Amino acid sequence: MESWIPLMDIFLNNPTPEVEASLWLQQSFSATSRASSTSTPITTSSLISLLTKPCDVIVNDSSSSSTTKTVMFIETLPGFVQSRILSFLAYENKRFSARELRGLARGVMSGDGGSDFWVKRTARHLFDAVSHSNYEWISRLSLDSEEQMFDEEFDSLPSWLKDSLNNNEDLLFPWLPISINELNSRTFVTACEDENDEDSVSELRVKLENELNVVVLEVRHDCPADVCTQGEIGKLASDLRERIRNFESSYNTVALANEIQQLCLKKGVDSFTVLGLIEPWKADDETASVLISHFLSGSEDELVWPNQVLCSVVLPKLLVLEEPASRVLLGALIEYCKIHQRAAEYALVFPLILRREGINNPICDVITRIFRECLHPAHVSALCQKLLCGGDNENKFICLPSHQCLISNELVWTESLFSLFQNNLNHNVHLTQDSIDQIVFRVGKLTEMFSKSLKFGNFLLCLVTKCAPLLKSHKLLLIEVVEHTNSILTKSILSKLASF
Known part of the structure; x- marks a missing residue:
């Protein structure tokens, strides 16, 4: 101990x-x-x-x-x-x-x-x-059982290595089951004998990338889209699409939600393709709230279905939100995200923050409520670190292919995004040092654009007040940045910086 x-x-x-x-x-x-x-x-x-x-x-x-x-x-x-x-x-x-x-x-x-x-x-x-190694499983048709996915022990050799070690071959290395003859016969050894032959290296790289892409496509398209768009499944999806658009009563919508879920979770069906045919995001807010409220059934450990619900029913509505979200939809959404926090992160929060046009005030309000009411502050801090320091965000969110055009792979900095970070700081979300470093870097680049913005000034004042210990190394840069702003908060921010 x-x-x-x-x-x-x-x-x-x-x-x-x-x-x-x-x-x-x-x-x-x-x-x-x-x-x-x-x-x-x-x-x-x-x-x-x-x-x-x-x-x-x-x-x-x-x-x-x-x-x-x-x-x-x-x-x-x-x-x-x-x-x-x-x-x-x-x-x-x-x-x-x-x-x-x-x-x-x-x-x-x-x-x-x-x-x-x-x-x-x-x-x-x-x-x-730790339930899944990554979230690329979202494209699979069905999930294997948890024990099947993690049947190999953490500290033991993988089965393929054990099988190779059991052979009586003359191994090149005891820990690498490749014999000398097999190593000499590898194509990549003969293809790159000349270290200066850049053309051979480039051709080999392209060949390997093409082979890898083929493997990925085979994994992600086990169930072709035309299987779902034709025949009985296509007809059922078209019927459900029409019924969603013609809201009659909550009772009928509950039955409709059960039918959609049964069809999407049916064995051998590509749920994403079916949801793309049904177009549940085109339902009015009252219908959508009833749908997501009755999509709660099933195991809480199931992660595929909650992701599909959020990215097909709610996300498309919020991506084009230009006015405050309706109470009925937001209330149902908050209750759903409280239960399915991981899905809320990857199928809702990430794509919303990465909106191609940047977030606006209504979207900022929705995300702020999800952060405050559904996620732990440490979870929010880790999420911000992924956004700010994770590099390419392409694989950090989940959405339907038809809505990919509305989402960017990089953060688009707007006044509302600065307000979102300010809301997090006011809610006692402690950002890591590398997150602070990235924010200061962005602030320095965007000073001229937001020099007269009151929201930008409020964010800077909140930042230097809440994160003073982490900003000492950036004091001179921040003073230079603030001196180029022109708002009623400029003097207050400079006074805070002078006290570091």
């Missing part, structure tokens, strides 16, 4: 410990590898073992009698520390065994230790993060 005290101190005192805890863990791994064999090893498995270690606690009930209860070690910690640990594990889930993380998340969600609401919500986020 002593070796983990520095890490626990990070979780206790740092409001956004993900990056600092990750660095400590990496340094500890290196130090352990250089230490003697007698020292206690620091590994990802030993951390999970510590967190799941059974501990006996005394519980006092209303009758003044006490009972002994066995809980996991993590459940004996304060609630906010539990949330930070679970958030860190979700952030660094690639370093840990997915099976062990799911077991830990299940234990916390079971409620045996009396975990509070936010701890269970963070545990749910961790469970969702």
